[in-house]
Amino acid sequence: MGPDCVHWELVEQLRGHAWRSDARLRIDPRVLVLAESSFTPMGHEIVHILEANRIKYKLELAGKSLPVLTHLDKGRYAVIVFERLESYLNMDKWNRELIDKYCREYKVGILTFTHPEDALIKAQVRGFPLYVHTKLSLRDYHVNAQSAILRLTRAGNVVHGPLPDKDWTVFVLNHTTYEPLSYAKLHLTGSPVDPSVQDAGDINYVTAVLDKGLFDDIQRVIFGNGFKFWLHRLLFLDALSYLSHGKLSITLERYLLIDIDDIFVGKNGTRMVPSDVQALIDAQARIRRTVKDFHFNLGYSGYYYKAGVGAEDDGDEAIIANARHFWWFPHMWRHLQPHKFDNLTLLELDMLRNKQFAQNHGLVLNQSYAVAPHHSGVFPVHEQLYTAWKRVFDVQVTSTEEYPHLRSPHRRRGFVHRNIRVLPRQTCGLFTHTIFLERYPGGRGKLDYSIRGGELFQTFLYNPINIFMTHLSNYGNDRLALYTFESVIKFVQCWTNLEIKTVPPVELANVYFDMFPEEVSPIWRNPCDDKRHLSIWSVAKTCSRLPKFLVIGPQKTGTTALYSFLGLHPSIRSNANSPTTYEEVQFFNGKNYFRGLDWYMDFFPPVDNSSDTVLFEKSANYFDSDVAPERAHALLPHVKLLCILINPAKRAYSWYQHMIAHQDAVAMSNTFYQVITADENASKAVRDLKHRCLNPGMYASLLERWLDYYPPKQIMIIDGEKLRSDPVSVMDRVQAFLGLEIYFDYSKKLKFSKKKGFYCQVLDNNKTKCLGASKGHQYVPMEPKEEEYLRKLYRKDNIALSKLLPRLGRSIPSWLQEELADLR
Numbered sequence: 001m002g003p004d005c006v007h008w009e010l011v012e013q014l015r016g017h018a019w020r021s022d023a024r025l026r027i028d029p030r031v032l033v034l035a036e037s038s039f040t041p042m043g044h045e046i047v048h049i050l051e052a053n054r055i056k057y058k059l060e061l062a063g064k065s066l067p068v069l070t071h072l073d074k075g076r077y078a079v080i081v082f083e084r085l086e087s088y089l090n091m092d093k094w095n096r097e098l099i100d101k102y103c104r105e106y107k108v109g110i111l112t113f114t115h116p117e118d119a120l121i122k123a124q125v126r127g128f129p130l131y132v133h134t135k136l137s138l139r140d141y142h143v144n145a146q147s148a149i150l151r152l153t154r155a156g157n158v159v160h161g162p163l164p165d166k167d168w169t170v171f172v173l174n175h176t177t178y179e180p181l182s183y184a185k186l187h188l189t190g191s192p193v194d195p196s197v198q199d200a201g202d203i204n205y206v207t208a209v210l211d212k213g214l215f216d217d218i219q220r221v222i223f224g225n226g227f228k229f230w231l232h233r234l235l236f237l238d239a240l241s242y243l244s245h246g247k248l249s250i251t252l253e254r255y256l257l258i259d260i261d262d263i264f265v266g267k268n269g270t271r272m273v274p275s276d277v278q279a280l281i282d283a284q285a286r287i288r289r290t291v292k293d294f295h296f297n298l299g300y301s302g303y304y305y306k307a308g309v310g311a312e313d314d315g316d317e318a319i320i321a322n323a324r325h326f327w328w329f330p331h332m333w334r335h336l337q338p339h340k341f342d343n344l345t346l347l348e349l350d351m352l353r354n355k356q357f358a359q360n361h362g363l364v365l366n367q368s369y370a371v372a373p374h375h376s377g378v379f380p381v382h383e384q385l386y387t388a389w390k391r392v393f394d395v396q397v398t399s400t401e402e403y404p405h406l407r408s409p410h411r412r413r414g415f416v417h418r419n420i421r422v423l424p425r426q427t428c429g430l431f432t433h434t435i436f437l438e439r440y441p442g443g444r445g446k447l448d449y450s451i452r453g454g455e456l457f458q459t460f461l462y463n464p465i466n467i468f469m470t471h472l473s474n475y476g477n478d479r480l481a482l483y484t485f486e487s488v489i490k491f492v493q494c495w496t497n498l499e500i501k502t503v504p505p506v507e508l509a510n511v512y513f514d515m516f517p518e519e520v521s522p523i524w525r526n527p528c529d530d531k532r533h534l535s536i537w538s539v540a541k542t543c544s545r546l547p548k549f550l551v552i553g554p555q556k557t558g559t560t561a562l563y564s565f566l567g568l569h570p571s572i573r574s575n576a577n578s579p580t581t582y583e584e585v586q587f588f589n590g591k592n593y594f595r596g597l598d599w600y601m602d603f604f605p606p607v608d609n610s611s612d613t614v615l616f617e618k619s620a621n622y623f624d625s626d627v628a629p630e631r632a633h634a635l636l637p638h639v640k641l642l643c644i645l646i647n648p649a650k651r652a653y654s655w656y657q658h659m660i661a662h663q664d665a666v667a668m669s670n671t672f673y674q675v676i677t678a679d680e681n682a683s684k685a686v687r688d689l690k691h692r693c694l695n696p697g698m699y700a701s702l703l704e705r706w707l708d709y710y711p712p713k714q715i716m717i718i719d720g721e722k723l724r725s726d727p728v729s730v731m732d733r734v735q736a737f738l739g740l741e742i743y744f745d746y747s748k749k750l751k752f753s754k755k756k757g758f759y760c761q762v763l764d765n766n767k768t769k770c771l772g773a774s775k776g777h778q779y780v781p782m783e784p785k786e787e788e789y790l791r792k793l794y795r796k797d798n799i800a801l802s803k804l805l806p807r808l809g810r811s812i813p814s815w816l817q818e819e820l821a822d823l824r
């Protein structure tokens with residue numbers, strides 16, 4: 001099946017529509033996918049395409065009850081995708097009416113694929129003036145140039161030859177509501193013998209159809225087959241854009257950067273000779289005819305300059321002689337992996353030698369871009385690499401395949417660390433060993449398929465920014481890389497309206513983070529959870545310097561008391577004190593997170609794998625942080641979490657008193673009542689204080705956020721009143737929850753202090769050591785109107801908590817029972 005690209009200039013097509021209409025203002029940019037099961041390949045493909053295009057979605061099983069479709073006066077889904085048309089048609093009456101009503105009211109379209117079980121001839125689609133023939137083999141596919149749906153798909157060409165799969169459905173349209181989206185002809189071999197279609201070899205059958213909504217006021221796009229046929233991926237994206245009134249339109253710009261990472265690194269016999277260098281320059285010139293200012297981006301490791309044989313050394317000289325034609329970036333002097341340098345000075349020296357090479361050979365390094373051999377040290381971060389890059393080359397941009405993981409390339413993303421912007425790289429199937437076209441792994445057909453609708457084409461299709469890594473050897477001998485890129489660019493330009501551009505790396509990073517600002521913040525992961533990450537992480541680092549459990553708060557519930565009790569246990573050790581926040585590291589919730597993993601791990605002592613030592617950290621403001629659950633889970637998915645709950649009204653008052661004790665100016669100049677009742681007329685400072693005071697007490701909704709990431713069995717909820725009145729039994733339960741091997745008898749180490757009114761630690765000399773004056777303040781009780789106000793404020797959340805706790809198999813603490821006594 002070859003794509004002919006001869007007619008496209010002639011075709012009049014409605015191009016570049018964004019299909020924006022006001023209907024998009026009433027819907028969220030999210031797709032509801034109703035799949036057959038979570039395991040079907042088709043369901044997977046749908047999700048894959050959505051994820052690759054960063055389109056938010058919710059996956060539900062068709063046939064089960066529908067999720068909530070609206071929120072306030074907005075529709076939660078911009079398009080409904082049914083994996084199978086049949087599931088939509090066979091919905092029970094109640095759900096069918098619900099979904100149709102939603103689609104009509106919010107002008108939301110349905111996108112679906114037919115997959116009937118039986119071979120049907122002109123069978124009616126139940127309830128619609130639409131007929132189908134099924135189980136057909138087809139050939140010669142083309143799209144309807146007049147279709148209003150086409151946006152990134154370019155019409156005018158024919159996919160000649162038989163189409164994959166013998167299970168196609170074609171549509172016979174019997175109403176003006178239907179408009180063909182694509183056509184194909186019958187491929188008679190293998191099709192069911194049907195006299196009405198036997199002699200119809202030359203007829204164009206409709207293979208995908210748009211229902212314009214003239215029949216029942218709902219727009220639909222129905223495909224007669226799935227994604228085994230590559231063009232359906234484009235049409236699927238166009239249909240999403242069309243049916244969502246432009247809400248789900250992906251950009252049509254595609255930025256391309258082709259790095260040749262190792263321009264002097266390659267085995268003898270595989271390197272470039274002078275004619276290859278000329279071919280590279282010629283190819284670059286050809287690509288520039290359609291991709292303005294295109295440059296190959298050359299990375300060098302100077303040590304290997306002229307390390308070839310015979311004409312290969314002339315090839316290296318030719319590269320240098322033609323250096324001005326290309327962009328240049330540094331690799332490492334001897335192609336060593338930066339994570340192997342723990343010593344910053346040695347790492348810098350290596351880079352300086354490479355820099356010297358560039359100066360000696362007139363290479364202009366003005367791109368502020370660098371790439372590390374084997375992605376080493378970029379992610380997981382080797383801080384020394386970031387420091388050395390900044391100092392030696394003023395690096396501002398790099399790229400890697402490793403964030404967040406190499407696998408699942410469609411989920412690769414970018415991040416920023418220490419002002420170095422890390423862009424995701426894509427794989428194009430060219431490695432140091434892919435040298436000859438005919439010896440391409442899997443055969444030449446595999447490469448050609450990748451280019452013509454397969455993996456490489458899809459990479460272009462889904463990624464607005466494509467940075468590809470290639471190697472010297474791909475440009476020598478068969479010049480496989482030149483064939484690959486020139487072909488794929490042609491193919492993209494032939495079948496899509498994507499506009500391919502090239503800009504220098506720094507500009508590319510600007511474009512990337514303007515497009516995806518949410519990716520600026522990194523998400524640190526445990527390098528030991530990924531073999532590949534471990535292999536590019538310094539051996540001097542160890543994952544044992546990470547906590548096994550976290551005390552997450554909230555503030556003013558007794559977290560310091562718990563922290564001090566935990567410290568008495570012979571197996572438990574906490575982090576070192578922070579100079580600014582004392583025993584709390586406060587990593588996951590705020591700016592410290594951007595200091596990186598090394599910064600965090602340095603707070604913890606190295607722990608021998610064979611020891612019983614269990615590390616923990618307590619930061620009481622993790623509990624109500626909106627980012628901490630995701631961040632903590634990404635790094636510490638197996639960690640156990642401890643939180644303490646007391647009456648939220650009491651907690652709020654204690655927090656306010658704490659601020660008074662610390663002479664907080666805003667608290668000092670406002671009564672507690674003024675703070676908690678502050679409305680939009682109050683100053684921002686007072687409103688902020690109110691938020692910090694009250695928000696952590698919304699226990700149920702905050703716990704739900706943690707439960708989005710952690711299973712209930714990893715979370716212990718401690719009754720703060722019990723911790724205060726009977727810490728020994730609480731600590732026994734804590735020990736059991738943590739699964740500690742050594743049991744510690746707290747009854748001998750904790751004693752009630754009448755003076756303080758709390759349990760304190762018993763020292764060896766039998767004296768007691770209590771928490772400092774900042775814990776257990778003496779203050780006037782809350783006023784009744786304050787109590788009343790807070791009771792009302794927290795009531796809804798308290799009720800939710802009283803439902804959540806039993807659902808998690810936890811008992812309801814006495815303070816909550818009292819609080820909700822009137823409900824029983």
Ligand SMILES: Nc1ncnc2c1ncn2[C@@H]1O[C@H](COP(=O)(O)OS(=O)(=O)O)[C@@H](OP(=O)(O)O)[C@H]1O
Nearest residue numbers: 555556557558559560561654724758759775776777
């Ligand atoms: N054993 C023991 N010793 C001292 N204090 C105890 C103890 N058990 C519970 N509490 C209660 O803990 C409250 C302080 O909570 P936190 O330590 O979580 O506060 S902080 O967020 O770390 O500032 C503190 O609140 P205030 O009384 O309002 O100061 C105490 O009520």
